Amino acid sequence: MKVRLKKVTIVAESLLRTQLLKLLAGQGVTGHTITLAEGSGSRGVRASEWEGRNIQIDTIVDDDTADLLMREIAARFFDHFAVIAYSCDVEVLRGEKFVRPEAP
Amino acid sequence: MKVRLKKVTIVAESLLRTQLLKLLAGQGVTGHTITLAEGSGSRGVRASEWEGRNIQIDTIVDDDTADLLMREIAARFFDHFAVIAYSCDVEVLRGEKFVRPEAP
């Protein structure tokens, strides 16, 4: 009943919200939580872009989807935006619903 | 001095706030953090319930309490509300105070 899954966290400027949610939807990810955040980037040259509101998107997915999401986020955003993406192991009760029914 | 514990995260509609905090208190859990969140549920039929504000409750507890909390949340809320509960391993400095003094 307890399923080991990945929580993928994406921290980005608010203006990327729609694009990031589309990217998630494109991978069949239908559940997410958004919290508002502020922060300073780890790249000094981009500090100004991090002023104001950022968003943190959390989503729970299986291992393969986590890898796919993170690679796609890197490919699409890392060169031009101050986006951070990381994953961690979580144990989810009734986690079956977070596992994608079909393979990629 | 560094103790391995579980962080239990509960994401739910704001209206469940009091009930969830009572459930935590009933398990002897006295510390928690609440952040405001929004999100879309993973169950399409419930999407409308997820509009507006949700809350994310984080609490750090020992392994047994984590299991108890998650099972109780599942039993009480999963059939009727769009509640998500998951846990992850954390290392806590001076974590002794998060360990319950007496057994369940």
Added chain:
Amino acid sequence: MKVRLKKVTIVAESLLRTQLLKLLAGQGVTGHTITLAEGSGSRGVRASEWEGRNIQIDTIVDDDTADLLMREIAARFFDHFAVIAYSCDVEVLRGEKFVRPEAP
């Protein structure tokens, strides 16, 4: 390309914000995310201090920096403030930028 690092989370009263960010900067930590939170502390005697707004600071660092940060936070704040600090393992895409260039 995927680097295993630590996410250190600090939950504290808002008034400690500047001091905590200075402490991070003093360890060479230049990136962080702040979210607003509320909560009740695990120490009953301090409950009143936890009313109102707290902040949650998340930062991704290498293992040594995580240990240093947490020990310094404990030494400076634990006796006088209701501060919680914990770490968890994360996998970060293009995580190289989170690793400090020089040793402590």
